[in-house]
Amino acid sequence: MRTIILTFITFMLVATPAFAHFGMIIPDANVATQKARSTNITVSFSHPFENVGMTLEKPKQFFAIANGKKIDLLSTLTETKVMNEGAWKTTFRFKRPGVYQFALEPTPYWEPEEDCFIIHYTKTYVAAFGSEEDWDAPAGLPTEIIPLTRPFGLYAGTSFTGQVLKNGKPVPNAEVEYELYNKEGFTAPTEHNVTLVTKTDSNGIFTVTCPKAGWWGFAALTTADYTLTAPSGKEKPVELGAVTWIKFDSFQK
Ligand SMILES: [Cu+2]
Incomplete structure (x- = not known):
């Protein structure tokens, strides 16, 4: 028993970093066409490289935004499992051309291990019927990544540049974690290869290169200027994530 506990503690110390x-919004495809007019979308809170899920409570907000219009989708969410844990799904049928952003505001997640709450404002993009309209428009989240590279039609190995905003202002020196949604079951050569990390410059801008095709999540992390009340009754800090999911494609023949 003692060995088991020690092993567990060692595991936690080693594995935690x-x-x-990541908040996750993953559609079937990031492009909608006349042949594929609708997409299934899953919404979860997970560890994407390790394929370990967490429970996502019913979100506060889930919506699409396109052509300057917001479409509330919260009532369309039904329960599902992602990585064996509670998650949400919906099906969205595209009616008009546009670049659709799907965005999530989760309920605050209490993380006892980090002694803080976590709120990951999460979004992704689907380009419908050939549109490239307003691909750099904000979704209107309190913190978000504005793409400076068009966020679809990307190849694995091309670079991606984004700007981190919080309350509409660039966030210098912010940590940006990024990670592959590891559907193919790769193993990491070292623990540091699971989550990759970069930082924003003085204008809140970062550039990364994703070497593998698939969905990659980017999470720009900051601390909120407010606290929330933990289950213990104490006031605790809140980690804010500006999370964006972007798909990188392979070359085809
Ligand atoms: Cu976690």
């Missing part, structure tokens, strides 16, 4: 959680 590599375990980054």
Whole structure:
């Protein structure tokens, strides 16, 4: 028993830095066409590289935004499992051309291990019927990544540049974690290869290169200027994540 506990503690100490959680919004495809007019979308809170899920409570907000219009989708969410944990899903049928952003405001997640709450404002993009309209428009989240590279039609190995905003202002020196949604079951050569990390410059801008095709999540992390009340009754800090999911494609023949 003691060995088990010691092993467990050692595991926690070693594994914690590599375990980054990400809000996730993953559609079937990031492009809608006349042949594929609708997409299934899953919404979860997970460790994407390690394929370890967490429970996502019913979100506060879930919506699409396109052509300057917001479409509330919260009532369309139904329960599902992602990585064996509670998550949400919906099906969205595209009616008009546009670049659709799907965005999530989760309920605050209490993380006892980090002694803080976590709120990951999460979004992703689907380009419908050939549109490239307003691909750099904000979704209107309190903190978000504005793409400076068009966020679809990207190849694995091309670079991606984004700007981190909080309350509409660039966030210099912010940590940006990024991670592959590891559907193919790769193993990490070291624990540091699970979550990759970069930082924004003085204008809140970062550039990364994603070497593998698939969905990559980017999470720009900051601390909120408010606290929330923990289950213990104490006031605790709140980690804010500006999370964006972007798909990188392979070359085809
Ligand atoms: Cu976690």
